Amino acid sequence: xxxxxxxxxxxxxxxxxxxxxxxxxxxxxxxxxxxxxxxxxxxxxxxxxxxxxxxxxxxxxxxxxxxxxxxxxxxxxxxxxxxxxxxxxxxxxxxxxxxxxxxxxxxxxxxxxxxxxxxxxxxxxxxxxxxxxxxxxxxxxxxxxxxxxxxxxxxxxxxxxxxxxxxxxxxxxxxxxxxxxxxxxxxxxxxxxxxxxxxxxxxxxxxxxxxxxxxxxxxxxxxxxxxxxxxxxxxxxxxxxxxxxxxxxxxxxxxxxxxxxxxxxxxxxxxxxxxxxxxxxxxxxxxxxxxxxxxxxxxxxxxxxxxxxxxxxxxxxxxxxxxxxxxxxxxxxxxxxxxxxxxxxxxxxxxxxxxxxxxxxxxxxxxxxxxxxxxxxxxxxxxxxxxxxxxxxxxxxxxxxxxxxxxxxxxxxxxxxxxxxxxxxxxxxxxxxxxxxxxxxxxxxxxxxxxxxxxxxxxxxxxxxxxxxxxxxxxxxxxxxxxxxxxxxxxxxxxxxxxxxxxxxxxxxxxxxxxxxxxxxxxxxxxxxxxxxxxxxxxxxxxxxxxxxxxxxxxxxxxxxxxxxxxxxxxxxxxxxxxxxxxxxxxxxxxxxxxxxxxxxxxxxxxxxxxxxxxxxxxxxxxxxxxxxxxxxxxxxxxxxxxxxxxxxxxxxxxxxxxxxxxxxxxxxxxxxxxxxxxxxxxxxxxxxxxxxxxxxxxxxxxxxxxxxxxxxxxxxxxxxxxxxxxxxxxxx
Numbered sequence: 005x006x007x008x009x010x011x012x013x014x015x016x017x018x019x020x021x022x023x024x025x026x027x028x029x030x031x032x033x034x035x036x037x038x039x040x041x042x043x044x045x046x047x048x049x050x051x052x053x054x055x056x057x058x059x060x061x062x063x064x065x066x067x068x069x070x071x072x073x074x075x076x077x078x079x080x081x082x083x084x085x086x087x088x089x090x091x092x093x094x095x096x097x098x099x100x101x102x103x104x105x106x107x108x109x110x111x112x113x114x115x116x117x118x119x120x121x122x123x124x125x126x127x128x129x130x131x132x133x134x135x136x137x138x139x140x141x142x143x144x145x146x147x148x149x150x151x152x153x154x155x156x157x158x159x160x161x162x163x164x165x166x167x168x169x170x171x172x173x174x175x176x177x178x179x180x181x182x183x184x185x186x187x188x189x190x191x192x193x194x195x196x197x198x199x200x201x202x203x204x205x206x207x208x209x210x211x212x213x214x215x216x217x218x219x220x221x222x223x224x225x226x227x228x229x230x231x232x233x234x235x236x237x238x239x240x241x242x243x244x245x246x247x248x249x250x251x252x253x254x255x256x257x258x259x260x261x262x263x264x265x266x267x268x269x270x271x272x273x274x275x276x277x278x279x280x281x282x283x284x285x286x287x288x289x290x291x292x293x294x295x296x297x298x299x300x301x302x303x304x305x306x307x308x309x310x311x312x313x314x315x316x317x318x319x320x321x322x323x324x325x326x327x328x329x330x331x332x333x334x335x336x337x338x339x340x341x342x343x344x345x346x347x348x349x350x351x352x353x354x355x356x357x358x359x360x361x362x363x364x365x366x367x368x369x370x371x372x373x374x375x376x377x378x379x380x381x382x383x384x385x386x387x388x389x390x391x392x393x394x395x396x397x398x399x400x401x402x403x404x405x406x407x408x409x410x411x412x413x414x415x416x417x418x419x420x421x422x423x424x425x426x427x428x429x430x431x432x433x434x435x436x437x438x439x440x441x442x443x444x445x446x447x448x449x450x451x452x453x454x455x456x457x458x459x460x461x462x463x464x465x466x467x468x469x470x471x472x473x474x475x476x477x478x479x480x481x482x483x484x485x486x487x488x489x490x491x492x493x494x495x496x497x498x499x500x501x502x503x504x505x506x507x508x509x510x511x512x513x514x515x516x517x518x519x520x521x522x523x524x525x526x527x528x529x530x531x532x533x534x535x536x537x538x539x540x541x542x543x544x545x546x547x548x549x550x551x552x553x554x555x556x557x558x559x560x561x562x563x564x565x566x567x568x569x570x571x572x573x574x575x576x577x578x579x580x581x582x583x584x585x586x587x588x589x590x591x592x593x594x595x596x597x598x599x600x601x602x603x604x605x606x607x608x609x610x611x612x613x614x615x616x617x618x619x620x621x622x623x624x625x626x627x628x629x630x631x632x633x634x635x636x637x638x639x640x641x642x643x644x645x646x647x648x649x650x651x652x653x654x655x656x657x658x659x660x661x662x663x664x665x666x667x668x669x670x671x672x673x674x675x676x677x678x679x680x681x682x683x684x685x686x687x688x689x690x691x692x693x694x695x696x697x698x699x700x701x702x703x704x705x706x707x708x709x710x711x712x713x714x715x716x717x718x719x720x721x722x723x724x725x726x727x728x729x730x731x732x733x734x735x736x737x
Contacts, residue, residue: 007054010068012040014049015102015110019713022049023058025067032068035076035083039069039112048112050077050101072112077105078314081351086312089344094709094729095337103337104312108290117294118287119183123170124154129178142169150179157181158285162521188300192274195246202236211379212240215357218377221350225326225371226359227619228381230587234359235265237381238322239272241357246275246302250319254305255341257328258545265324266305275302280310308333308341311348318352321345326358326367327580332734340732342367361587362580362618365626366636372626391558391589391596393614397605405501406493406561411599412505414557419509419538423556423594426540427498428585431562432515433457434497435490438465438477445482446491451689459517460496470688493562495541502539509538514546544581546588558589560600567607570683571736572634575609579621582613633698635732639705641697642736644682645727646690654679656721657695663715664697669708673700683737690726694736705731 010032011021024040032038032051039048046069058065076083090100102110109115125133129147137144146165149155160170173179204212215224228234242252256265270277278292278301292313295301299316306313308331311321323331323345331341342358349356358367358376371378401408406429415425437455438447447456449467456465458476466473479486490497499513512528519525525545532540532552540546540555566578582600589596602610612621630637643660645653657679664676675698682692699705709729716722 005056007056009055009058009065010038010051011053011055012038012049012068013052013098013101014040014042014047015098016042016047017096017099019096019717021052021097023055023060023065025062025065026054027067030068030071032071033073033076035078036071036073037077037109037112038071041066041069048072048110049098052097070112073115077101077109077115079316082312082314082348085344085348085351088347089337089339091710092706093337093339093731094713100337106286106290106293108286113290115290115294117185117291119185120287120291121157122154122182122184123150123157123160123179124182125150126178126180128176129173132176132178142166143173146170146173147178154182154184156184158288164521188276188295191246191249191276191302195273195275196243197272197274202233204236204240205233205383207381207383208233208237208240211237211381214377214379215241215355216244218355220355221353222355223346223349223370223376224355224357224379225363225367225376226357226379226381227363227368227371228359228361229384230361230583231384232361232381234324234361234381235268238324238357238359239269241320241322241355242269242273242303245319246273248319250317251296251299251301251315252303252320252322253310253313253315253318254303254322254324255311255331255345256305256307257325257330258307269303269305273303276300277303277305280304280306280313282307282309311341311345319354321349321354321356323356323358325360327360327362327364329577329734334735338728338730338733340734343732362583363622365576365622365629368622369626369636391586391598393586393598394600395605395610395614396599396601397603398601399603403493404505405497406601407498407501407505407559408601411559411601414597414599415506415539415559418557418597419506421556422554424532424535424538424540424552424554425557425559426542426546426552426555426585426588427502427559427561428542428546429493429495429498429561430543430581431492431494432496432517432543433466433468433494434460434500435494436492437490438488439491440480440482440485441487441489442485443480443483445480447477447481447488451687453684453686457494458490460500461517469684495543498541498561502541506539510536511539511541512537514540514542516543516545519545552588554594555588556594556596558585558596558598560585560598563600564603567602567604567609572629572632573734573736576622576625578609579613579618579625583618638698638700639702640732641699641705641709642730642733643678643695643697643727644692644730645694645725646687646692647725648690650691650693652721653691653693653725656719656725656727657693659719659721660695660716663719664708664712667708667712669704669711674698674704674708696736 008026010024010026012024013021026032034051034054036051037048038051039046086100086104090097133147142165146169211226226234226237245252266279278295280292296304297314304310304313323342326342333339346356370376396408396410398408418425435458438458447465449456449472451472452467452469454467454469457468458465463476464473465476480488495513495515499511502511514528531537535554563578566574586598589598643657645656647653661676664670678695679693682694685692
């Protein structure tokens, strides 16, 4: 008998599915998309079940409007993983499935390759090129871009060329548009493109052999010091996978790492390489997603979201820099890509490799207890030698925009020898605060418990928490004085100061402000590698994975905030950051030096990092966590709530606490901490509070949350506040 009702998961924040009648002329499939009426709007949802019975009378059910797919959106293994994500991270199934789709599919577009529009020059345009374009600067820019061949329409948008300029040139008959369907060729027999591969050392060879000798699921931690050739191990692991006609997925923490990585993979292998990250437009993303699904792409490199891409025949997952905090999604479906990658490999019965010089303590704990295979690389690849690390006590020293005299002298020495210097300061903008010199008033964001950051280049003050911005204030709002001074140092100020101190050397700043435009980061990294700039200033974007052979000095200007933080993970993050930043120095044959400026040179963490290894620090930190009953020895869930009324938020979380403590599953091994105000107690005008649930096992945490959540939803205050659940949070702010 043909089912007459479809149960559909919709992208709405409700833990339920909705029943719709199936008209006779439509044939929906489980796992396929349908378009359905929902209130006054039409939504795209996923069919979960086909049934004949509903809890509601048939006359109340609305019919499906349209069936969008003839085959399921995801293969069975990935569909089951998404169900697991929804349950484990306590997030509605409809929203979870919606998050895993490219936005073109969410909008109901067909799951087919989209035609891309490209522009090319006409013969008349080539003639005009010889004559020039006078004052028409934009037109000249377009024509010079087209000089070497056709250019995709999107590239002009990225270069801020408006459609009207293209239209004008088209009307003059100088350029014409062409529709291009993506072209796909079968993979060649010869997978590898190069013959002169680097020679592997014994540790690299053992790591590769260990993974290759175990078919099926296995989780491997590849712990290798910075510069030990982890990427070479990845390339050698992927080769046999591609030769078996299977696909490979490589996750990288941030888009900033991808240009370098992509080029290495493209040069090495003859198969198509696709890239998936947030910088793609809807069409590019859908085409990359389909190329993976239909096995056109052999290798997919991407950030966090690429993990939920369907593959026809996935053979290996590699998570590079697995310790990186950006693998944890901070809104909507708050999943951790590393943990979900392990789960996906388990479901697909394939190996997963987690690579890092500074593994997360949770991963290291799993490796040390035998849950993961532990592979180590202790030698730097090639002729690179370990760096010399120094701590510089800046107590009592005069700092010029965060730079001490000994560090400036050291910089002169390295620059004079023809090398590059990298300065790390994890604070963008010119200055973190604007203060009145007369009365001490500080420009504070009206909507957050935070100070405005002064940005000199755009001449405005911005809040880095809610995004609000306003022109620079020239008069104190406390006493009326016009004597306002900047307090603290940001990357902009450091750049200005270095231009005065070292006018003969070129400086480049790499942070989120300077790399906003598409392609600007790749251009900047390329010019650094060519040696166009001698001094590099950067935030965390510059600390990860980049290979700059001429950098011989790395300076960390201000890390004291992390030494005495309220977040128990702060010391782990600082240790990882120190090792990663230090790893940028001395990567070729030149010896590297790392200088860390601090007011607390005697701090035990700094001493451990200077005189011992990261492993020594990690084992000490794990001991401390065990005594304090913190992760990975216990499991945390963070309840966050916010509203305009502080009393209401506090009352809601108090009710949540009572609900959890009164639950039959809540025993002596469980603990609830709070409610307390969040570290940033007010953001974007809302009061923020939080509550922490701690359990001894993951299974108890899951059972407790699953059965307590419906009761929490029924609490009187639940509808009046905005509340979220963060399973195993990485950031407690």
